[in-house]
Amino acid sequence: MSDVEHLKEQAGIAACRFVKDGMLLGLGTGSTVRHSIIEIARLITEEGMNLIGVPTSEDTRRLSEELGIPLLKIEDSGTLDLTIDGADEFNHNFDLIKGGGGALTREKVVALKSKSMVVVADHTKKVEVLGAFDLPVEVDSDLWEGAREGLSRICPGQVSLRIKGSEPFETDNHGFILDCSFGPTISDPTSLERAISDIPGVVEVGLFVGICDAVVVASSDGIEELIKSNGRA
Numbered sequence: 001m002s003d004v005e006h007l008k009e010q011a012g013i014a015a016c017r018f019v020k021d022g023m024l025l026g027l028g029t030g031s032t033v034r035h036s037i038i039e040i041a042r043l044i045t046e047e048g049m050n051l052i053g054v055p056t057s058e059d060t061r062r063l064s065e066e067l068g069i070p071l072l073k074i075e076d077s078g079t080l081d082l083t084i085d086g087a088d089e090f091n092h093n094f095d096l097i098k099g100g101g102g103a104l105t106r107e108k109v110v111a112l113k114s115k116s117m118v119v120v121a122d123h124t125k126k127v128e129v130l131g132a133f134d135l136p137v138e139v140d141s142d143l144w145e146g147a148r149e150g151l152s153r154i155c156p157g158q159v160s161l162r163i164k165g166s167e168p169f170e171t172d173n174h175g176f177i178l179d180c181s182f183g184p185t186i187s188d189p190t191s192l193e194r195a196i197s198d199i200p201g202v203v204e205v206g207l208f209v210g211i212c213d214a215v216v217v218a219s220s221d222g223i224e225e226l227i228k229s230n231g232r233a
Contacts, residue, residue: 003220007122011218012036014225015084015120018214018233021049024077026110027064028085029057029103032120032218036084041067054080056110057103058172074106080114087119087208088133090126090215094119094228095189099136099206102162102171108204108211116213116232123219130189131182134160136206138175141168143201148178150199154192157181175203 012035019025019040027037037060043049045068053069054077055061064071085107089097096119098104111117135155139147144161151159162169162177169177186192186207193207213231217224227233 004122007218007220008032009035010223011120011122011216013039014223015118015216016040016043018082018084018116018118019043019049019051020081021051023051023081024072025051025053026080026083026085026114026117027053027055027060027069028083028107029060029101030086032086032122033084034063036120037063037069038067041069044069054110056085056106057101074109077113080110081116083111083114083117085111085117085119087121087125087212087215089130090119090121090212091128091130094212094215094226094231095130095210096208096212097130097133097135097206098208099138099177100133102136102169102177104136104206105138105171105173105175105204108208111208111211117211118233119212119215121215121217123217126217127184129184130186130207132184134179134181135186136162137178137180137196138171138173138203139178140201140203141170141174141176144176144178147199147201150201151178151180151196154195155180155182156185157183173203
């Protein structure tokens, strides 16, 4: 295991300290939160915790089923106790950019249904101003060209259709992803999210504003827990 992967594993496990017996958990998507999912399975099998997961992607659903985690579909779940997920960027206000893995729509639905959200990340994801990571926007596959035109009027950089192989990347919802190169300029993510959401054809924006309550950060110095002062964690 590489040093980076070992740090991800440590952070993923550390995030599970927020997990309590009897919880209904949102299970995020990505390489870092994968370690949290493995730890949740261990809590069930070795410590006898009664936990149920709500997966945010088909990849997470398959992994959870392989590990024996009981699952509910998003549409069958009510309020969730906690979501553990990753992030592509986070700032000092605990605002996030997510969607590098293409699961932003289900991730946001699950996070908004949760009483609290904990993010697992490495230290490189912490930024002063959001936007160095291209902002993912899920769009309707039939309306993506019009949505790209609308986004191009807002985004100062390139707006690119995400490609997998030789075809457009297709989300679990059968939408497409437009990656928007804002650069580190997103100082008002609330207003930008609202403006993008108003563009016809946009399904969801990869800005998570006012949703995250804590970040478990892995670095070469160890694991650090950042807790939002007025958060719910």
